[in-house]
Amino acid sequence: GAVVSQHPSRVICKSGTSVKIECRSLDFQATTMFWYRQFPKQSLMLMATSNEGSKATYEQGVEKDKFLINHASLTLSTLTVTSAHPEDSSFYICSALSFSGSKETQYFGPGTRLLVL
């Protein structure tokens, strides 16, 4: 199957700093990527849809100025958590849409564990 990488895998930062997380599709091009947040023992919560060459679409309740998304190429989307605070600590996972003819499949990255002190 297709491979999606995420970097860093875990990051610890001080409150007030910004953190950038990269999501790359390694063996396919992805015009659409998604960013999710996951709390312990819960399902994935969609934060935003990242579209190559255009602005991201944010889900209700997700602050676009807080979670900056840039999808500058067909293989890279970045999520920047600006002025991070302890409540931003979470597991962030990206995914990328892969097309094979009319069939769409979503492949996930390995996730990034963010801890804000």
Add this chain to the structure above:
Amino acid sequence: GQQLNQSPQSMFIQEGEDVSMNCTSSSIFNTWLWYKQDPGEGPVLLIALYKAGELTSNGRLTAQFGITRKDSFLNISASIPSDVGIYFCAGRSNTGNQFYFGTGTSLTVIP
């Protein structure tokens, strides 16, 4: 956003037993995906379904796309300890790119 109804929420089974879990939606979907997630990892795709009635296997795993297009099930036969994890279903309608996720089924296999 929409969330799919996935059941059961958790299962504790003996090694060797078969497992069945399902997802239902109020909307019609044209794609169903099943994932397994280990602690601290991203979900890994197990099976993808694209056609109503489709039955697809991947080793000991079998999944079916319901005829009504509003449900899907995943079966695991002869479970082994490494099957432990959380299983998620995901579905997508023919409008938009977004996949909607089930609430997850936590599977524990007792050796």
